Amino acid sequence: MVILGKLKFLSRSFAALSSAPLRICIVGSAPAGFYTAEKLLKAHEGVEVDILDRLPTPFGLVRSGVAPDHPETKVVINQFSRVAQNERCSFYGNISLGSSISLVELREMYNAVVLSYGAESDRSIGIHGEDLAGIHAAREIVWWYNGHQDCRNLTPDLKSSDTAVILGQGNVALDVARVLLRPTTELARTDIACHALAALEGSSIRRVFLVGRRGPVQAAWTAKELREILGIKDLDIHIQQADLVTTPADEIEMKNNRIRKRVYELLSKAANPGTSPLCNQRELHFVFFHRPEKFLELDDKSGHLAGVRLEKTILKGDDGQMKQVAVGTGVYEDISCGQVLWNSDSTEEH
Template identity: 75%
Template sequence: MALFGKLRWISRRFTTLAATPLRICVVGSGPAGFYTAEKILKAHKEVEVDIVDRLPTPFGLVRSGVAPDHPETKIVINQFSRVAQNDRCSFLGNVSVGSSVSLPELHEMYNAVVLAYGAESDRTLGIPGEELGGIHAAREFVWWYNGHPDCRNLAPDLTSTDTAVILGQGNVALDVARILLRPTMELAKTDIASHALAALEESSIRKVYLIGRRGPVQAACTAKELREVLGIKDISIQVKQADLVTTPADEVVMKNNRIRRRVYDLILKAASSGHSPPLPDQRELHLVFFRKPDRFLESKDRSGHVAGVLLEETTLQGDDLGKQIAVGNGVFEEISCGLVLKSIGFKSVAIDGLPFDHDKGIVPNVGGRVLADSSTDFPQYETGLYVCGWLKRGPTGIIGTNLYCAEETVASLSEDIERGVLTSNSAKPGRGGLLQLLDRRNIRVLQFHDWERIDTEEKRGGNLKNKPREKLATWEELLQVASK
């Protein structure tokens, strides 16, 4: 009898364990987070996924990073919305990991935590004058015109100068240049934030300099983005002929890389067809190559404000043709300007309890598994802790790149599930436990139905102005509408 009772207890125990779903928390609701959640839900029919984000709104980079005149790129929001509406998935906004809840606490409440919160800081140049007024990170400027609540009050000065300098020639730099130079009547039909549109309508900016350390063959942008900015109506494209001269090494690069060839050909064509000099009142885009910033110059009339950039000419060095570095040659020139936007790269931010490589700006990992100690020859992993997106690989790639990144991370997670690494002797509280904890701390959690109220209100406001949506751009507005 005793043996039979023991076997029955064991049977019930295994049945209970089998019926208890694994609970996984994804931190970050941008493309990396949503692709990760989608892959987990498809691969494991009993798993529950909660997507946590510090913002009241989901979709991360798609909402706050994609340019307003690129609506086709934002269509992926429909796919992400279907993920959030899955019965086994929840969106929990206005929850900041590190202040609302700690990473160790999440680890206790979930079988696994996947960190996918992107890059919310910026690299610095470390040169004199970088602290001057009028110098902003391109990320901040992008967040400003996209209605991100953290940058609603950025207020870049667009009226005291006719010249803006953008450091960098990647796609973000080209986005920023396009927003500064494109006719506002075209931008008015997009979901650009109203405060940004109003400022751009009063803008005095007529000249934009895109500065690159290397040459046109090495420009970091894609042909599509370059074609858009070169195609702005009634714009004069200015390029120094000396910068267009190619070397044998350049020809090898372009022979082996069709994208580099296409970018160079676009620049060459624009330079040969542009007006020289520009027509009166014509807006100008100056593509400047082989220059690096040496220091920012302070205005004599406006103390503490930028008045220009001192640039040093560069030459390319290195045997790896695809990764030649730009080295200064001691020849300098100055560009006067009242606005500088640094588009030199994003940087992820560490949180307490998370291994972090500050030099690379990533979490040490192998295939998405977080390394507890990256100094040994034999990898030691943080059980149940994973990473995806820019936090995993660095701030590179397009939105679709996160799909393949998520596939790799979820493959590692699935392997750990199959091996029994993520099972526990007791059920994890997951969403219920997290909500109870946040309630005790008086943290107001916004769920997906709250976002849908915001979404409806933004679309209603946009309809009144013949635009896709009128973004709510302050924390107060977002929280107020969510509670209606």
């Protein structure tokens, strides 16, 4: 399949060289690639654009990175599809730069080559025990429930424990937490991958901890995303009142940033629900001012995760300059869990 695709691609490319139009190659079919193609096609009537991708399908993170219950975000695919249907634009899948074709070859065939692809792997966390079974990058889980071919065989353990810990407090972390906690009867109405839905239907996870090294004022999610997860039916929200106490620096940050203020207000309201939790209700715990220190192994030395050790942090930095950084205090606590999911920025400043 890859060889056939490359031969068709090469034959078309070499044949087109003789007519000498302005020919541009874009490597990567995610939003950046399609936006670039769209601008080029509009700006130059004689330009021809070829978009290459190592996957057989286009659209990158719009297809594999957006939560399945956010169809409105994927509407942009319609715009990209119109670009791909332009007679001066072609898409070629199953073409891997470096193995299917080299950059040198591309530069010989085109007037310009645009490299429009991002990182496809995650950096090491740099924390003891990160190789234990049960620890995954959040990106892998997102690709798993979106049906990305690289993670179709991923088998996250959703049965051995009722608790999952997510390191990071951005929108991706909220997406993963929402998919883990949202009723599968609702997820079934989305475009979630069938294998992921089946696994979630048998999931034992009832508690999710969202861990951030800084406070609620510095959390990186948007108010819309936060409001959505707080609105999940029969979800018990846990927030320590002490974490909501603000400093003068926090007040300045909120004064200068309307989104931060709104996020803080939503969290403050959620911390005082005014109702008693129901029995067997699912729980979402917001854990602020903590950073991961060590991953714990089961006593049987099976190589499987037993929990995560967190270090309490405090913020230090210039008031109002948004440079408050988390500093460890030497005070630790453990959370028992069967899964840890982490974002690439969750151990920053560790």
